[in-house]
Amino acid sequence: MDVDLRKVRYFVAVAEELHFGRAAERLHIAQPVLSRQIRALEDELKVQLFVRTKRATELTAAGRQLLEDARPLLASAEAARRRVVLAARGPKTFTIGFMPGITVTAAVRAFTGQHPGLTIELLRTTWEDQVEVLHDGRADVSIVRLPIDQQGLTVRPLFDEPRVAMLPADHRLAGKPSIEISDLADEHLLQHPDAVPEWRDIASELRDGLPRPVPTLHNVEEKLEHVAAGNGISILPLSTASFYTRPDVVSVPVDDLGPNHVCLAWTATRRSKAVQDFADIAIRVLKS
Known part of the structure; x- marks a missing residue:
């Protein structure tokens, strides 16, 4: 069975708001339309996702599981869309994520010298999104602080610090x-x-x-x-x-x-020359 990503997005909005009216406002659609889409998703999955009473809307066990799976699914779909758009435009922009306290200037300067045609963008990350920016396509590479969930990533050590x-x-x-x-x-x-x-x-x-x-x-x-x-x-x-x-x-x-371990990470499916070039430079420059 194919899962309709639009219905999944609608589901996540309701699951996060636990209120159909607020979710409908957030999605800019009418509440009856949202209710029909959630019922259709439940019919397709053959499970009940929400328990609705006059007082509250709550997730069922199936709903909690779908919410856990839906977020990375939607992030992956959005990342794929962004990569397709970037591929159509050509490799003009390269975005580097970095955690607070880490200085990337030397690596960026060296990388810019190798790729003068690229526009380099820098993205400050946090403990919560330092990996998320890779999976959703906001960053091409990210300088991260361990521990992180390394599933689906290529991770290379850079340096340790107290x-x-x-x-x-x-x-x-x-x-x-x-x-x-x-x-x-x-x-x-x-x-x-x-x-x-x-x-x-x-x-x-x-x-x-x-x-x-x-x-x-x-x-x-x-x-x-x-x-x-x-x-x-x-x-x-x-x-x-x-x-x-x-x-x-x-x-x-x-x-x-x-110590805290600082590493460079990118999605394991990325094979671009720009990513590998930056990895080589970061390992050489930031390690020193």
Whole structure:
């Protein structure tokens, strides 16, 4: 059975809004049309995707599974569309994604010298979208910080750098020349615990079964605002910490904390000469 991507897009809108009226407004279509399209999708799949009551709209187990599968499916379709359009226009633009704290100037200059006819664009990414920009076609290559989901990607190591603890300026450890990860056992980490497994393994709040919620943070600036306010601590790569300095937050080296691994990534299906040329340059220039 062929899946209609338009119906899948409609489904994702409803699944994210959990409200047919808001989803219809977001999609700029009438609500009865949206309802018919969702019913048609359910008929095609022979499953119920939503449970609708007068009070709420909720996903069924089948709906939750489809939402998990639909997002990468739509991203892949959009990436394919973008690549087709770019192929029709010719290779005129090359977009490089990069994470905060990473300087790509030397690699970009060398690459531009090899490809003077290309327009080079730079795209600042975050922990949330550093891989997504590759899958949806927004970037040709992306300089990423591990860990990432490497499925469908080609990943090449560039360099490692130390990670430091970001603390409020009046924190009890702020004046230390260095600390150990065990010194942070009673602190609240403003990141997903899996991002700092060394902290996860010794954290008091996890050991006691009382994990505190982590606020949704979209960038380094928001993270440091929470640190400065005393809401928790954060672990950052040294270059990022050095770039985002402020008087009410200090960085402290952590002696037994492993380094952050910086890599270059691109989608495994990409075979263009420009991608390979940039990879060769980045590995040579940024490693040094």
